[in-house]
Amino acid sequence: MVQAYNFLAAWQLFPEKCDYQYGQIPKSGNYKIETDDRHQQLIISINWVSFDNSAFFSEYRISPDGDWHPFDNQELADEARGEFVNASCMELHFRKEGADVLLVKKEILPNGYLKVTQQGNRPDNGEPFSNVEVYHKQMSVLPYASSVGSVAIRPTEEGMIKHKALLAMEQQTDMQLDQIRQQIELLARQAQELRKRKELSLMIYEAKLNFQPVIGQTYFMYEKRDGNYLLSLVSPKEWGGSGPFKQFVSAVKLLADHTWIEVEG
Numbered sequence: 001m002v003q004a005y006n007f008l009a010a011w012q013l014f015p016e017k018c019d020y021q022y023g024q025i026p027k028s029g030n031y032k033i034e035t036d037d038r039h040q041q042l043i044i045s046i047n048w049v050s051f052d053n054s055a056f057f058s059e060y061r062i063s064p065d066g067d068w069h070p071f072d073n074q075e076l077a078d079e080a081r082g083e084f085v086n087a088s089c090m091e092l093h094f095r096k097e098g099a100d101v102l103l104v105k106k107e108i109l110p111n112g113y114l115k116v117t118q119q120g121n122r123p124d125n126g127e128p129f130s131n132v133e134v135y136h137k138q139m140s141v142l143p144y145a146s147s148v149g150s151v152a153i154r155p156t157e158e159g160m161i162k163h164k165a166l167l168a169m170e171q172q173t174d175m176q177l178d179q180i181r182q183q184i185e186l187l188a189r190q191a192q193e194l195r196k197r198k199e200l201s202l203m204i205y206e207a208k209l210n211f212q213p214v215i216g217q218t219y220f221m222y223e224k225r226d227g228n229y230l231l232s233l234v235s236p237k238e239w240g241g242s243g244p245f246k247q248f249v250s251a252v253k254l255l256a257d258h259t260w261i262e263v264e265g
Contacts, residue, residue, distance in 0.1 A: 003084040004042060004064065007033045007106060011114045011135035013048070022122050022129035027051045031116070031135055036061065042082065062092060077101055112137065197259040204252060204260050207231050213254045218263055221249040 013029030026048040034043040045059040063069050064082035071080040077094035084090050088108035094101050102120040109115055114135040121128050204221060207229035213219060220232050222245035229249065236248045252260045 003087055004033075004035055004090075006088055006108045007042075007090060007114070008035060009033065010138040012138050014113075014134045014136060017134035019132040021131060023131065024050050027053075029133075029135075030138070031114070031133075039063075040065065064090065068095075194259075197255075197261055200250075200252065200262065201258070201260045203229060204231060215254050215256055215258075218251055218253050220251055223247050223249055
């Protein structure tokens with residue numbers, strides 16, 4: 001089935017890009033299309049999670065040869081027919097008791113997204129509806145979530161198992177991501193502190209020194225009236241202000257790595 005090539009993938013739902021006129025709106029979704037070359041069939045599997053955190057799963061097969069074939073989900077349809085309109089458009093037709101009940105049109109958009117349009121009649125009042133879903137291709141198959149359409153979907157034990165696994169996965173990855181975020185924030189703060197220490201240290205080593213600084217000792221840096229800096233043992237309190245200098249800059253302490261930090265004067 002050469003024409004199926006563009007469709008064969010796992011597709012993840014864009015809930016914010018979808019438009020629903022009927023049915024439950026999924027919170028997240030996954031739509032997978034595979035081939036069974038031996039039987040010349042497409043295998044379509046659907047996983048999705050609703051906003052009330054109910055998990056659903058469904059899978060069906062369809063022969064895209066343009067002919068009607070018996071459909072295994074008798075609740076939805078007696079027969080189904082699939083055909084490729086072209087390399088980027090596929091249509092699936094479903095009918096029950098001789099009447100068309102659902103048309104599912106799958107289109108590959110120019111940006112590579114998959115657009116799925118479902119057209120049918122509401123079973124409660126017979127009114128026509130149209131649901132539009134948009135998916136993007138996944139690099140790998142993830143076990144969560146998809147569509148309200150294509151076939152009638154019911155909760156299953158497999159769906160609940162996948163849902164619980166999904167929740168556990170989300171909790172673990174969110175916790176790990178939060179830990180990484182905290183580590184990144186800590187590293188960013190440490191880098192900022194180190195940058196400040198470097199800038200202060202460069203300023204001090206360019207200042208005038210009349211003595212040998214001692215590690216762990218507090219000193220006082222002043223700006224001179226000529227714009228240069230000077231490191232002094234005398235505090236502003238002892239000077240009674242900034243003394244003979246233009247202004248007091250800060251109290252500083254020499255660390256063991258020979259960088260300087262600001263401290264309380």
